[in-house]
Amino acid sequence: MWSARRISVDYPGTPVLEDVSIDIAPGEIVGLGGPSGCGKTTLARAMLGLRAPHRGTISLDGHDIRSAPRGSLAMLFQAPRSATNPRHTLRRIIDEPQRIRAPRGARARSSIEETAATAGLTPDLLDRYPHEVSDGQLQRACLARALVQRPRYLVCDEATAMLDPVTTATLARQLVDHAREHHMGILLISHDIALLGAVADRALSLPAPGPAR
Numbered sequence: 001m002w003s004a005r006r007i008s009v010d011y012p013g014t015p016v017l018e019d020v021s022i023d024i025a026p027g028e029i030v031g032l033g034g035p036s037g038c039g040k041t042t043l044a045r046a047m048l049g050l051r052a053p054h055r056g057t058i059s060l061d062g063h064d065i066r067s068a069p070r071g072s073l074a075m076l077f078q079a080p081r082s083a084t085n086p087r088h089t090l091r092r093i094i095d096e097p098q099r100i101r102a103p104r105g106a107r108a109r110s111s112i113e114e115t116a117a118t119a120g121l122t123p124d125l126l127d128r129y130p131h132e133v134s135d136g137q138l139q140r141a142c143l144a145r146a147l148v149q150r151p152r153y154l155v156c157d158e159a160t161a162m163l164d165p166v167t168t169a170t171l172a173r174q175l176v177d178h179a180r181e182h183h184m185g186i187l188l189i190s191h192d193i194a195l196l197g198a199v200a201d202r203a204l205s206l207p208a209p210g211p212a213r
């Protein structure tokens with residue numbers, strides 16, 4: 001179980017999250033909505049251990065998130081072009097987490113092809129550079145990069161916002177299938193209520209920012 005328990009997070013001079021709790025079980029897809037600026041990305045960053053709450057705890061299987069094994073959590077961002085190196089092929093982009101952990105090796109190579117296929121990428125695209133593929137194809141490479149280490153939990157932060165509805169639906173379906181098969185929990189952040197309704201097991205909403213909070 002991946003949990004935030006009664007967390008509060010501030011940026012200097014800006015209280016963002018106040019007493020927020022959330023649990024995500026293995027294989028569960030939890031939607032997170034709410035108006036712009038309400039703190040969805042901030043909650044995701046806290047859940048990933050990238051921003052410490054000033055109150056409350058974040059844990060993975062009951063242990064503090066800071067001791068989570070490397071590769072157990074992954075994140076898929078909104079804009080693939082700003083999340084990838086334009087000088088690297090898609091193959092190298094997908095391989096990046098493994099290159100950091102275990103340089104070279106046949107096992108890594110074969111899992112790239114496999115993971116790319118899971119993310120809906122055909123092998124002929126793997127030797128292309130980001131400027132030679134569409135946004136949707138590049139986002140699939142980012143998804144493959146996120147999945148290549150078999151994370152136990154994944155955050156998707158508006159990850160389909162720049163894709164057309166058909167590509168979004170296909171990508172979401174592939175992601176859900178993967179999550180079910182590998183018992184991977186997903187925190188799915190989106191403004192798209194229809195997407196959350198179609199894909200999430202349940203959805204939460206953060207309140208609007210403002211003095212009333």
Ligand SMILES: Nc1ncnc2c1ncn2[C@@H]1O[C@H](COP(=O)(O)OP(=O)(O)OP(=O)(O)O)[C@@H](O)[C@H]1O
Nearest residue numbers: 011012014016035036037038039040041042043209
């Ligand atoms: N690094 C930062 N420093 C200071 N304030 C920040 C920082 N990052 C975000 N904020 C502020 O925190 C609040 C919540 O931002 P956050 O990005 O978490 O909201 P969000 O719900 O994800 O918004 P959106 O739906 O527009 O992406 C906003 O008021 C934002 O301006």
